[in-house]
Amino acid sequence: MKTLIEVGNALQEARAARKIKMGQLVDSTGLTAVTLRGLLEGKTDARLSSVFAVAQELGLELMLVPKELASSFSDNAAGAAPVESAVERALREPGAFKLRRMP
Structure with missing residues (x-):
């Protein structure tokens, strides 16, 4: 992680995975809601x-960790191809997504 946004995203993902509400995190950390929100964003x-x-x-x-090892912790460290969502594919390929009229 190299940016504040990356740190915030990692914290947000962990919060969502543990289903911890903002109010609970405010209470348990002693931080203000404004400080916590800014950190998570x-x-x-x-x-x-x-x-x-x-x-x-x-x-x-x-x-x-040493920079030389940091790349082994990244999401795409194993060289796996990223997974493309249907939305990303539709945006990339004009005509891949067709709207249908409701009867």
């Missing part, structure tokens, strides 16, 4: 202690 350059607190509540561990 990648819009706030939050304190490291705040990131640690949120990560801990979401069952995540922050790690620093």
Whole structure:
């Protein structure tokens, strides 16, 4: 991860997977709702202690790894081709998506 948005996205994904509501996270971390929202949206350059607190509540561990190893942790590390959704395919290929009239 190299950007605040990537960190925020990872935290958001963990929050959604654990089905933790924003109010619960605010209560458990002691952060304000505004600070927490900014962190999860990648819009706030939050304190490291705040990131640690949120990560801990979401069952995540922050790690620093050498850059040479970081690529092995990326989503596409194994060289697998990315999966294209039907929406992405329709946007890429004109005419691939046809609207039908309702009877």
